[in-house]
Amino acid sequence: MTLLANSAAARDIENQVHPQTNLRLHREQGPFIVDKGAGVRVFDDDGRDYIETVAGLWCAALGFSANERIAKVAYEQLRTLGYYHSYRHRANHPSIDLAETLMRLAPVPMSKALFFSSGSEANDTAVKLAWYYHHAIGKPEKNKIIGRDKGYHGSTIGAISVSGKPDMHADFGLPLPQFRHAEMPHYYRFAEPGESEADFATRLADNLEKLILDEGPETVAAFFAEPVMGAGGGIVPPESYFEKVQAVLRRYEVLFVADEVICGFGRTGNWWGSQTFDLQPDMISCAKALSAAFQPISALLVNEKIYQAMLTESDKLGSFAHGSTYSGHPVATAVAREVIAIYEEEDLIGHAARVGGHMLRRLSELAEHPLVGDVTGVGLLTGVELVQDKATRQPYDPEFGLGARIDRHGHQNGLILRVVGDRIVFAPPLIISEGEVDEAVDRFRRTLDDTWAEVRELT
Ligand SMILES: Cc1ncc(COP(=O)(O)O)c(C=O)c1O
Numbered sequence: 001m002t003l004l005a006n007s008a009a010a011r012d013i014e015n016q017v018h019p020q021t022n023l024r025l026h027r028e029q030g031p032f033i034v035d036k037g038a039g040v041r042v043f044d045d046d047g048r049d050y051i052e053t054v055a056g057l058w059c060a061a062l063g064f065s066a067n068e069r070i071a072k073v074a075y076e077q078l079r080t081l082g083y084y085h086s087y088r089h090r091a092n093h094p095s096i097d098l099a100e101t102l103m104r105l106a107p108v109p110m111s112k113a114l115f116f117s118s119g120s121e122a123n124d125t126a127v128k129l130a131w132y133y134h135h136a137i138g139k140p141e142k143n144k145i146i147g148r149d150k151g152y153h154g155s156t157i158g159a160i161s162v163s164g165k166p167d168m169h170a171d172f173g174l175p176l177p178q179f180r181h182a183e184m185p186h187y188y189r190f191a192e193p194g195e196s197e198a199d200f201a202t203r204l205a206d207n208l209e210k211l212i213l214d215e216g217p218e219t220v221a222a223f224f225a226e227p228v229m230g231a232g233g234g235i236v237p238p239e240s241y242f243e244k245v246q247a248v249l250r251r252y253e254v255l256f257v258a259d260e261v262i263c264g265f266g267r268t269g270n271w272w273g274s275q276t277f278d279l280q281p282d283m284i285s286c287a288k289a290l291s292a293a294f295q296p297i298s299a300l301l302v303n304e305k306i307y308q309a310m311l312t313e314s315d316k317l318g319s320f321a322h323g324s325t326y327s328g329h330p331v332a333t334a335v336a337r338e339v340i341a342i343y344e345e346e347d348l349i350g351h352a353a354r355v356g357g358h359m360l361r362r363l364s365e366l367a368e369h370p371l372v373g374d375v376t377g378v379g380l381l382t383g384v385e386l387v388q389d390k391a392t393r394q395p396y397d398p399e400f401g402l403g404a405r406i407d408r409h410g411h412q413n414g415l416i417l418r419v420v421g422d423r424i425v426f427a428p429p430l431i432i433s434e435g436e437v438d439e440a441v442d443r444f445r446r447t448l449d450d451t452w453a454e455v456r457e458l459t
Helices: 008-015 023-029 068-081 093-105 119-136 157-162 197-215 241-251 304-317 330-345 348-368 402-412 434-458
Strands: 034-038 041-044 049-052 112-116 144-148 179-182 220-225 255-259 283-286 298-302 372-378 381-386 418-420 423-426
Touching: 049 434, 068 330, 093 112, 093 298, 093 330, 112 119, 119 157, 119 220, 119 255, 119 283, 119 298, 119 304, 144 157, 144 197, 179 197, 197 220, 197 241, 220 241, 241 255, 298 304, 330 348, 348 372, 348 381, 348 434, 402 418, 402 434
Parallel strands: 144 179, 144 220, 220 255, 255 283
Antiparallel strands: 034 041, 041 049, 112 298, 283 298, 372 381, 381 423, 418 423
């Protein structure tokens, strides 16, 4: 592809590095520039529309352009107090309002909110607080953190160490030494023949217990889990999984951190994934739909037990020595507060549950397609697993690049898809209507047909 000198694409290649991008390929093919957004659609520079089936990065809950109401709140807050920090006892009204709102909405009693700008920072803070807590209670040797294979908690050093992402550890010298990873609860892929969901869940919980015992329970600080694994492929936990896992954590006094960065604020059809799966976490990280992605903001909610430990440490050391320049940013917190008010007034969470049911039904119709092995979902989050052989569940050889082919055909059919290995995950903006779901599913069916035609030509 030849790019015009000084075109936006050429300037992009010249000046910017993109995350999660093949840098060499980017130099050759240039960027896909998204020019504007409206509802669940984004438009390229030529005005072509694409339905965004994963809300950008699972975050644009209200679609891709803010309404007047949100824009006005941002504008007015920028004019009144465009910035102030929260260090050394400083506060601002929007962050006070948002913290209070989060305490009211939390799925289990929580004591305080800490604000940051990204999910990664919230999870890094949860790692630090798991260590801090155990220092406070006189057990500093309890410092190992357990995540799960293919779990994703962010890209900063702590968050990616908890994540079970070898592709993101490679050549960064990560994960840090005290991080461990338990199995992922992917029933379709890892259940043994004839094993029920409940038996699979028991096996995984038993293996988690074995891991804790092998490490020594006196060395294990915390376990991190997303209620539904997002970047791992939209993996809905099997029946009774979290009940059994939480019993193990309680037995060995291991803290539980629920990463609600994707699931929080309606994605699973309830306000929190913790409600959908009956979780009792000690800390909850959230971001993304917290502000419908209109401002970069995240929060970590901590329960009273953690807060009391923080008080103890602050008494001992003189202050709580952690935070960032943008913690409790007035514009970000004001926008998040307004976004949550809209969710409440418009019952967007109920809408997500209803339209989510429709999306799962419509995508399940594709189970008949020769490429599709499994369709599972909850709320507005559904994973479609592609296989080469439906009977044996044999996947395509990764060398064949099925995912990249689906992605390309999706693009041609006006869809932005999230391909994770052999899985396509649908998590559109929460405002999506049933009609738009139908349109997306029709485009996806054409995408599958086009890919299948190509596969048959090549094999
Ligand atoms: C479950 C989960 N946790 C944490 C993160 C990291 O959030 P951020 O990219 O805002 O740092 C992500 C990002 O996709 C995520 O999916």
